[in-house]
Every structure is written in structure tokens, then in C-alpha cells.
Amino acid sequence: MNLWDFPVYLLQHKLQSGEISSVEIVRAFRERISQVEGKVKAFITLDEEGALREAARVDQEGGYTGLAGIPYGLKDLICTRGMKTTCASRMLEDFIPVYDAFVVAKLRETRALLMGKTNLDEFAMGSSTEQSAFFPTRNPWALDRVPGGSSGGSAAAVSAREVPFCLGTDTGGSIRQPAAYCGVVGLKPTYGRVSRRGVVPYASSLDQVGVLAQNVRDCALVFSIIAGHDPGDTTCVNVPVPDFVSALDEGVKGIKIAYPREYFALGVDEEIKAAVMKSLKKLEELGAIVEEVSLPHSEYALPAYYLLAPAEASANLARFDGVRYGYRDLEADNVIDMFAQTRGTAFGAEVKRRIMLGTYALSSGYYDAYYLKALKVRRLISSDFDKVFASYDLIVTPTTPTPPFIIGAHVEDPITLYMNDILTVPVNMAGLPAMSIPCGLTRGLPLGMQIIAKPFAESLIMQAAYAFEQNTEYHSMKPELEV
Amino acid sequence: MVLNIKEVEHVAGLARLTLKPEEKKEMVARLSSILNYVDKLNELDTDKVEPLTHILPVNNVFREDKTEPGMDRELLMSSTDMKEDGQYKVPKIM
Numbered sequence: 001m002n003l004w005d006f007p008v009y010l011l012q013h014k015l016q017s018g019e020i021s022s023v024e025i026v027r028a029f030r031e032r033i034s035q036v037e038g039k040v041k042a043f044i045t046l047d048e049e050g051a052l053r054e055a056a057r058v059d060q061e062g063g064y065t066g067l068a069g070i071p072y073g074l075k076d077l078i079c080t081r082g083m084k085t086t087c088a089s090r091m092l093e094d095f096i097p098v099y100d101a102f103v104v105a106k107l108r109e110t111r112a113l114l115m116g117k118t119n120l121d122e123f124a125m126g127s128s129t130e131q132s133a134f135f136p137t138r139n140p141w142a143l144d145r146v147p148g149g150s151s152g153g154s155a156a157a158v159s160a161r162e163v164p165f166c167l168g169t170d171t172g173g174s175i176r177q178p179a180a181y182c183g184v185v186g187l188k189p190t191y192g193r194v195s196r197r198g199v200v201p202y203a204s205s206l207d208q209v210g211v212l213a214q215n216v217r218d219c220a221l222v223f224s225i226i227a228g229h230d231p232g233d234t235t236c237v238n239v240p241v242p243d244f245v246s247a248l249d250e251g252v253k254g255i256k257i258a259y260p261r262e263y264f265a266l267g268v269d270e271e272i273k274a275a276v277m278k279s280l281k282k283l284e285e286l287g288a289i290v291e292e293v294s295l296p297h298s299e300y301a302l303p304a305y306y307l308l309a310p311a312e313a314s315a316n317l318a319r320f321d322g323v324r325y326g327y328r329d330l331e332a333d334n335v336i337d338m339f340a341q342t343r344g345t346a347f348g349a350e351v352k353r354r355i356m357l358g359t360y361a362l363s364s365g366y367y368d369a370y371y372l373k374a375l376k377v378r379r380l381i382s383s384d385f386d387k388v389f390a391s392y393d394l395i396v397t398p399t400t401p402t403p404p405f406i407i408g409a410h411v412e413d414p415i416t417l418y419m420n421d422i423l424t425v426p427v428n429m430a431g432l433p434a435m436s437i438p439c440g441l442t443r444g445l446p447l448g449m450q451i452i453a454k455p456f457a458e459s460l461i462m463q464a465a466y467a468f469e470q471n472t473e474y475h476s477m478k479p480e481l482e483v
Numbered sequence: 484m485v486l487n488i489k490e491v492e493h494v495a496g497l498a499r500l501t502l503k504p505e506e507k508k509e510m511v512a513r514l515s516s517i518l519n520y521v522d523k524l525n526e527l528d529t530d531k532v533e534p535l536t537h538i539l540p541v542n543n544v545f546r547e548d549k550t551e552p553g554m555d556r557e558l559l560m561s562s563t564d565m566k567e568d569g570q571y572k573v574p575k576i577m
Contacts, residue, residue: 098558192539205538234544303521314498321499323571325562335573336499344501349509352500356491357514359498373524375534380527382535414513415520431538 003028004161005478008070008218011164015064022055022069026113029071033115033162035483041137042147042157044076045084046116054113066110067225073157073166075150076117077124078209079198080104083114087200088132089122091326091346101198102233103167103209103226110225115163119153122348123317124174124202126150127420128410131350136407139181140479141445145404148178148420154212155182160481165213165222171202172305173399173424175210176436180399180448183438183477185465187211187219190455191431192237195230203312204235206305206428215475216437216466220244223458239456247459248466253287255464256392262298263397266422272398275440275447279468280396286467293392295384300377301426306418307361307374308429314358317351353414382430389454394464397423399436399448423450433458437465438474446477485515 003025006014014020030048037043051071058069074080077087079097081104086092100108107114121131129137129152137152139145140160147156151168155178158166168175170188179186187210194209201207211222224245229238259280264273284290322328322342329341347355361370388395400420410417427434432452439449449468453461469475491510495502502510556569565572 095562098561099554192541231546235539235541237539237541297527300524300527303523306517307521307524318499323563323565323573324560328563328565333574335576337501338574339499340495340501343499344503347500349506352502352506353510353513353517355498355500356494356510357517360486360490360494360514360518363494363497370521372534373529374521375536376529376532377524377527379532379535380529382538415516 002032004032006164007214008067008164008221011070012064015069021059022113023052023059025069026052026055026071029115029163036140036160036481037162039138039143039481040140040156040160040162041135042118042153042160042162043073043116044086044088044119044134044153047083048115051113051115058111058113067107067222068111069113071113071115071163072107073115073118073154073163074104075120075154075166075168077120077169077200078104078167079200080114080117083117085117085200087123088120088134089346089348089351090133091320093327095325097198099198102195102230104198106226118151118157118166121150121152122351123200124150124169124171125313125350125354127173127177127417129153130407130411131348133348138407139404140481141183142404144406145445146181146407148181148404150174151212152178155179155184155186158182158184158212158214159479161478165211165218167209167226168212169199169207169209170428171206171309172428173421175212176399176424176434176448176450177420179212179436180446181404183446183479185213185216185219185435185437185475187223187435187458188427188433189223189227189458190433192235193433193456193458194226195233195236197230197233201316203309204316205312206309216462216469217245217248219435220248220462242459244459244462247463250463251287252283252464252467254289255394255460256289256291257283257394257396257464258291258293258388258392259396260293260295260298260388262295263423266299266401267419268398268401269403271442272401272403272447275442276396276398276449279439279449282471283396283464283468286471288464293388295388295426297377297380297384298426301381301429302418302422304374304377304381305421305425305429306357307370308378310354310358311361311371312358314355314362317355378429381426385430385432393453393460395452397450397452399423399450403442403445403447427452431455433461435461435465437469438477440474441477484511485518486511
């Protein structure tokens with residue numbers, strides 16, 4: 001086994017026992033990146049040399065606590081002081097932030113080592129990473145397929161063993177769907193659990209920062225570092241952060257798990273249904289109580305999302321006007337034309353589409369019919385979950401309706417592409433925590449199972465996911481990238 | 484089509500977005516198909532449903548009313564060259 005194959009918790013053990021140094025770890029991942037990055041294209045920016053310098057410092061200081069000496073990647077819409085943060089957009093192609101996002105500051109504090117910034121759909125708007133203004137990322141399991149999105153670069157980087165973990169963001173499934181497509185674990189925390197300060201916003205009432213890693217234990221370790229209150233983000237809730245790692249061993253005995261029948265319809269592939277049903281059987285064998293329930297408004301989550309998210313995006317992206325940072329059109333002779341031409345030139349097609357849709361849904365005469373209607377439907381979706389969680393601890397569903405698709409397959413058909421998020425979007429609408437974990441393979445492509453809990457019950461998700469992982473082999477499967 | 488080219492031009496104006504003629508045509512088709520799709524929401528009777536505006540039971544969040552050092556002005560302005568005397572420079576406004 002190569003050093004780059006080791007998960008975070010084993011790298012930690014090796015550092016703590018003095019068996020290896022952080023510099024050796026970074027060198028190993030640098031070698032791995034040089035072997036596979038040309039094929040996978042997970043990174044927009046790489047800084048192995050910077051990571052190596054930091055590693056030398058960590059080795060000198062010693063005391064490998066927390067994530068000290070462990071390399072990682074960051075979705076490139078999370079601000080990094082002194083390192084380009086492009087959002088995979090021409091608009092921010094050369095933008096270097098002057099401050100760190102809260103989560104980056106947390107990772108610096110624990111002395112984790114930033115290896116680089118990973119690819120995404122422009123401003124996180126997409127489900128395939130094909131909407132990156134720079135290049136598409138490829139799925140390490142099948143290089144002609146998408147890695148999912150929008151955190152596709154992050155999922156692919158972990159899957160290809162280029163870094164042991166990454167942070168991503170999830171607005172409608174952008175961590176869980178690529179995690180499922182790339183055969184890794186992806187956690188989207190409760191809305192308000194992790195600070196969004198310094199994370200370029202897409203839809204502020206839905207966005208949340210989370211973790212992509214090889215396994216559940218690694219996820220818990222990283223999540224422990226980034227979770228918690230930040231007075232600089234008024235939507236970040238001041239609630240206690242439990243010890244996620246020690247809770248892992250508590251098992252699933254007596255835990256009540258519901259599976260909603262609607263999530264096994266909605267155009268879900270037979271192989272995926274079968275894999276998740278088999279996984280539910282496994283959880284039952286391990287002592288969980290498994291029952292079928294109904295979330296009757298599920299099919300309305302996606303159309304409501306495609307009004308609310310663009311509406312919020314149209315307001316959030318108003319900041320990109322060419323004045324304070326980013327691209328500026330220099331031809332225009334008055335300020336309004338400068339704004340419009342800057343935005344018309346530097347935003348990609350999908351970003352423009354969502355700004356237009358959102359502006360329309362918020363415009364005079366259409367606000368009630370579209371935006372307000374979607375907010376009411378959001379209430380119905382949230383109430384569906386409340387009713388089930390009154391009697392159950394967890395909800396288990398497939399993460400995606402299909403396995404990863406061929407690059408270019410849905411480029412001309414946004415609605416088919418949007419359908420990919422049909423099983424993940426309702427969770428964001430209700431602000432709930434959820435995780436995708438690998439639960440099988442079909443035709444050599446990974447499949448994901450989604451575990452959803454009540455607000456702030458991430459511990460319970462990880463406890464169940466860990467019990468499943470300990471009793472199955474899916475998490476140890478990895479792509480065979482020829483080098 | 485739910486939308487016509489005039490409406491697309493109006494919305495593009497509101498959004499401060501210059502669109503090329505072919506982009507406008509594409510926008511008419513794509514936005515119309517999305518609006519047809521979201522029309523599905525009208526299957527639901529929501530007359531008595533309260534809109535969900537905040538997912539968290541959090542109201543106004545205030546900090547203590549005392550001054551704290553903010554971020555350095557020069558540093559914040561270092562992301563553009565289009566500036567003069569501590570002000571951002573833009574083309575004429577009037």
C-alpha cells in the first residue's frame with residue numbers, strides 16, 4: 001500500500017508514532033498528483049511546494065495534534081488568503097483574496113496543509129463540473145464520465161487519492177452527489193452548523209460547507225475541526241459541538257430508520273434501488289428498525305429549488321460588477337454599461353441562465369406566482385420531514401437516481417441535468433444534515449446511499465454510517481487509475 | 484414559449500447583463516422550458532401555507548454595540564488597480 005492510499009486517521013497514527021514525517025506524506029501525495037492529475041484534472045490551483053514548506057515547519061514543531069501535517073484540498077469558492085480563489089469563473093480568474101474563510105482559518109490553526117484548490121461548476125451552479133469555465137474534471141472510475149458536481153474536483157481528488165480529504169459546499173446536493181459518483185464519503189452538515197464566512201455564496205438559505213473523505217471516521221475527524229460557532233456569520237448557530245469521533249462506535253441497535261417510498265420511484269435506476277434495499281437489510285441485521293414511510297411532497301422540491309436557488313443567486317451575484325475585484329470591461333463609457341458588459345462577458349452560460357431565472361422570479365408581477373409559491377412549497381417539504389422525524393431517527397435513500405453519466409450527455413438539456421439532484425435537494429430545502437456513503441457498484445461505477453437526520457444530529461448519521469462501513473467492504477473499493 | 488424576447492431583454496436589463504442576440508434567443512427557449520417545469524408547483528394548493536423564510540429558529544442576531552478594528556482599507560482595496568485616493572474608479576455615472 002502506498003502512503004497516498006492511507007486515510008486521514010492512519011496518517012495521523014503514523015505521524016504520532018514517529019513512523020513517518022509530514023514532509024514524507026506531502027512528497028507521497030505530490031508524486032501521486034504527478035501520476036494522475038493529468039487524467040483526472042481535479043485541481044484549478046496546486047501549491048505542493050507551499051504545502052511542503054508548511055510540512056517542514058510542522059515536522060520541526062512536532063506534536064501532531066488534530067490534523068497537523070495532513071494535506072487537503074479546498075473547493076475553489078472557499079477564500080484563501082494569498083491563493084487564487086476563482087469559483088471556476090472567468091469573473092474571478094485572477095482573484096486573490098486578502099482573508100481566509102473561517103473554515104480555512106480553522107484548518108490552518110490545526111496545521112493541516114493546503115495542497116490546492118479544486119474544480120467546480122462555475123459558482124457551484126451545476127451537477128457535473130462541466131460548467132467550470134476552465135476544464136471539466138473526470139471521474140477517476142471512468143475517465144469519460146463526470147465526477148458529479150458542483151464539488152466534482154473535491155470528490156475526484158479524494159477518489160483518485162490526490163489528497164486524503166477535501167472541503168466542498170452543498171446547496172442542492174453538491175457534496176453528496178459527487179461523493180456518490182466518485183465512491184467517497186460526503187457530509188453536508190445541518191444549515192448553520194458550519195460558518196459560511198469567506199465562502200462565496202450561491203444560495204445563502206441553502207448553502208453549507210462540508211467534508212469529502214475516504215471513510216466515515218475521516219469525515220468525523222475533519223468535521224470536528226470545522227464545525228462550531230462563528231460570530232462573523234449570523235446564520236451560524238451557537239450550539240454545542242459533540243465529540244463526533246467517540247460517538248462513532250455506538251452502533252445502530254434500536255435506531256429507527258425510515259425509507260421514503262417516493263425516493264425509490266422518481267426515475268431511480270433499478271440497480272440503485274436494489275443496492276440501497278440491500279444496505280437497509282444490512283442495517284436491520286445490525287439491529288436497526290427499518291420501516292417504509294412517505295414524504296408526499298418530495299417531487300415538488302426540485303421545481304421549488306429551481307426558483308429559490310436562482311432567486312438568491314441573482315441577489316448574491318450582484319456583487320460581481322467589476323468595481324472592487326475580478327474582471328472589468330474597459331470599453332464601456334458609462335457605469336451601467338460597464339456593469340452589464342463585465343457580467344455579460346465574464347459569467348458563463350449556466351450562471352447567466354440562473355441569474356436571469358432568479359431575477360425574473362423576483363421581478364414585479366411574478367414574485368407571488370413564483371418566489372412566494374416556492375417558499376410555501378418549501379414549508380410543505382420541511383413539514384413532511386418533521387412528521388417522519390417525530391417517529392424515526394434517520395431516513396435512508398439513494399443519493400442519486402443514476403450512476404455517473406458520460407461527459408457531454410446532458411449539456412443541451414438542463415432539466416435532465418437538474419433531475420440528478422432530485423433526491424438531495426429536499427434535504428437542503430429543510431436545512432437537514434445528510435451524508436452519502438458508498439453502497440455498491442454497478443458496471444464498475446460507484447453508487448451512493450444517503451442518510452438524513454434531524455437538525456444537528458450529524459453524530460447519529462455518522463454512527464449509523466460507521467456501523468455500516470465496519471460491516472461492509474464498499475468503502476475500501478477504489479478506482480484503478482492506470483499510471 | 485412562456486417568455487418572449489422583449490421580456491428576456493427587460494429581465495437582462497434588471498440583472499445588468501449584456502446578452503448577445505444568439506444568447507437572447509437561447510434564453511427564451513431555455514427559460515421557457517424551466518418555467519414550464521416549475522409550473523408543476525401549481526398542482527399544490529398552498530393558500531393556507533405559511534411561506535418558509537428562515538429554516539432556523541433564529542431571529543435578529545446582534546453583536547454587542549462596541550467598536551472593533553475592521554479589515555485594513557488598503558488591503559481590501561488591493562484587489563483592483565482601478566482606484567485613486569482611497570476611492571474606487573468607475574466610468575462616468577451621470
